[in-house]
Amino acid sequence: MIPPVKPLVAITLGALAAGCAGGFERPKSHPLPGGVSFAGTWDSTWGRMVLRQEGRRVAGSFTGFREGGVSGELDGDVWHFVWDQLHPRSHGHGYMQLSPDGQHLEGRWGYLKEDGDGGRWAADREGN
Numbered sequence: 001m002i003p004p005v006k007p008l009v010a011i012t013l014g015a016l017a018a019g020c021a022g023g024f025e026r027p028k029s030h031p032l033p034g035g036v037s038f039a040g041t042w043d044s045t046w047g048r049m050v051l052r053q054e055g056r057r058v059a060g061s062f063t064g065f066r067e068g069g070v071s072g073e074l075d076g077d078v079w080h081f082v083w084d085q086l087h088p089r090s091h092g093h094g095y096m097q098l099s100p101d102g103q104h105l106e107g108r109w110g111y112l113k114e115d116g117d118g119g120r121w122a123a124d125r126e127g128n
């Protein structure tokens with residue numbers, strides 16, 4: 001007979017498994033610094049990304065390794081978005097946090113309703 005697992009041990013093991021499964025921490029949003037915007041052209045993990053920003057809405061396209069569109073809303077310096085890839089057809093969610101100097105994006109993407117199971121998505125602003 002296997003002895004029962006004590007509750008504290010079970011909670012600790014569950015927390016470790018959850019942490020290892022994702023392997024990353026979600027960013028905590030901060031106020032977007034004045035004069036800093038997501039708008040511009042970015043050299044990203046998935047190729048060139050061109051973004052427009054109107055208030056809290058950010059939308060654009062990506063080309064290179066794959067092609068498609070991205071759109072979503074800001075929560076301070078964190079952009080929560082939906083991506084839609086043209087070929088092969090696929091879509092999902094993601095998030096990126098803008099660096100305080102506005103020159104780097106760091107985040108994750110996922111398939112369908114997940115926003116982190118696909119992997120890292122990072123970008124550096126072009127032209128600097």
